[in-house]
Amino acid sequence: MLSLCGAISLLSLNALPVQAQAAVDPQTRYSIESKRAVSHLLLDITQAGDRLVAAGDRGHILFSDDAGKHWLQAKVPTRQLLTALHFVDDKHGWAVGHDALVLATQDGGENWNVQYEEREREAPLLDVWFENPQHGIAVGAYGALIETTDGGQSWNDISDRLDNEDGVHLNAIAQIQHGGLLVVGEMGSLFRSSDLGQTWERLDSPYEGSFFGVLAGGESGLVFAYGLRGHLFRSVDSGDSWEQIELSNGNGHPLESGLAGGSVLRDGRIIIVGHGGAVLTSSDQGRTFKYFSRPDRLSLSGVSANGGDNLVLVGQGGARITSPSGADLATQQ
Secondary structure (H helix, E strand, C coil), X not given: CCCHHHHHHCCXXXXXXXXXXXXXXXXXXXXXXXXXXXXXXXXXXXXXXXXXXXXXXXXXXXXXXXXXXXXXXXXXXXXXXXXXXXECCCCCEEEEECCCEEEEECCCCCECEEEECCCCCCCCEEEEEECCCCCEEEEEHXXXXXXXXXXXXXXXXXXXXXXXXXXXXXXXXXXXXCCEEEEEEHHHCEEEECCCCCCCEECCCCXXXXXXXXXXXXXXXXXXXXXXXXXXXXXCCCCCCCEECCCECCCCCECCCCEEEEEECCCCCEEEEEHHHEEEEECCXXXXXXXXXXXXXXXXXXXXXXXXXXXXXXXXCXXXXXXXXXXXXXXXX
């Protein structure tokens, strides 16, 4: 079974155009304001300074300034599914989604504008990373790799820089500390750039199945790649070599839940979440993980801290605050 994000986003679509300019549509449809948006499908969550920002179904982007207790809905000029977020500071952020959509904000996520959209092609972008307010890269379906060097005013297709003749889906991108950029995708695809996207090399993969996420650790060269059926790999040399982390479902059997999202918290904890309410927690830089399965069994796709020890999880049930293990606060474990 595909990850929550992949199952919704990876459609039979065409490739991206060579160059994309900022889109202007006088008939823009804004996301509908709803008090229930916080309980609808959300695919990603991140921090903009001390603010939490989450995005997902129907163009919904929500933000919270009180550690996830209350959420406000942003003004967003789309009703497309949004798949990923990235902020470079407390003001400047980007969101990507279906129809090769790129949104940008300059006020910490309260208001958004469309920088690029190709509706007739309907090609989903699945992740986005920015080095600074000017330079960023987005990845997506059918080998989509696009880059901006002017803050998103224009986007260029740079997919030909990859050794990816089959056009495999690129699902996630991350910057490794002192180790360059790493892109992961289906069929065990791993691509690394040591010059922030100008050139790329294909890495030997420890796995032939799909990777749905990549997460840079807090140490130099430390990075994790994860995906189908509980497969989680750890590298301490920026992807030159990999060690599989053995995961148990708590009953003595290997974990088989797909892993879809993760985060390194400010206190150093590493959290990875996935199907069936799976929450994995590590306090030793990812050498070992503790597993918790949420009783609701709803799929999870993203995680952040709430400013303290507790977590904020997003996925099928929207956003919820949990204990550090992932358990509901009323039943901490």
